[in-house]
Amino acid sequence: MGRTAGRSPEDTRRALLAAAGAAVRARGIHASLDEIARFAGVSKGGLIYHFASKDHLILELARDQLAVFQASLDAAIDPADRAPGRLARAYLRSVLADDEVSARESIGLITQLMTVPAVAALARAEVERIDAELAADGLPEDLLALVVAAADGLSAAPLWGGSAGTPAQRRLIERLVHLTRHPELWAVTAPGE
Numbered sequence: 001m002g003r004t005a006g007r008s009p010e011d012t013r014r015a016l017l018a019a020a021g022a023a024v025r026a027r028g029i030h031a032s033l034d035e036i037a038r039f040a041g042v043s044k045g046g047l048i049y050h051f052a053s054k055d056h057l058i059l060e061l062a063r064d065q066l067a068v069f070q071a072s073l074d075a076a077i078d079p080a081d082r083a084p085g086r087l088a089r090a091y092l093r094s095v096l097a098d099d100e101v102s103a104r105e106s107i108g109l110i111t112q113l114m115t116v117p118a119v120a121a122l123a124r125a126e127v128e129r130i131d132a133e134l135a136a137d138g139l140p141e142d143l144l145a146l147v148v149a150a151a152d153g154l155s156a157a158p159l160w161g162g163s164a165g166t167p168a169q170r171r172l173i174e175r176l177v178h179l180t181r182h183p184e185l186w187a188v189t190a191p192g193e
Contacts (some may be wrong), residue, residue, distance in 0.1 A: 013050050016040050020061045021109055029115050033057070055116065062119040065106040066126050069094075072103035073130075084138025085180035088147050091134065092180075095155040096164075096173055108159050143186040147176050 007015065019040030023031040026039075033054050037047040051057035076093040077086065094103050113119045134144055150172065158164045179186055 009050070012042075012046075016042070016047060016050055016057075017061055017064050020057055021065070024058075024061070024112055025109060029058070029112055055118070058113055058116050059118050059122070062110055062113045062116075062122055065110050065113075066122070069103050069106040069110075070126075072106070083181065085144075085183065087134055087137040088139055088144060088180050089177055091130075092147065092151050092173055092176055095151050096169070104155050104158060104164075107155065111159075139180060140183055140186060143179060143183055146186075147180060150176055 016036075020031075020036045023036045023039045027035055033044055033047055036057070037044045040047065047057070051060060072094045073087075073090055076090040076097070078090070081089065095107070097103075110119070110123055114123055134148065135141070137144070139147070154164075154169055154172070163169075
């Protein structure tokens, strides 16, 4: 990454967060501040200048990754789409896009960071917020649960060495999007109603 000379404090902070993410991905949550500083190309003192402790750094890294995920979700919202389920469709596009690994990588990194109780609490609050927004988006509750569970399951496949973007997965995504546009089809096929 090189020296931080000539960078603004915010640029240095962003570089340190990126280095912390790389260190945690490579070494796990137990990566030391020394290792993270080495990844960033700065001294440990330079790292501590921006983040007073490892806990502070990890919490800020989690906040950063949650913001990356939210930005991915926001970017996936079709401004022309005003129909119920538009946020669910954006969620599908965000976490399952063939060329969009940032959301998936953010989720994977946050999962590693969740062994820290403050990060787990932060992530739970964010999930509750997103769930509330999805619930207010106008889809039947059980259809929304299916769409989110399918998106979450498919997006996790690469984290376990599975494939992403296979033809079968693309067909499934198309069907899920179709269901969100036509929730009446779900009601017709739902058992026990």
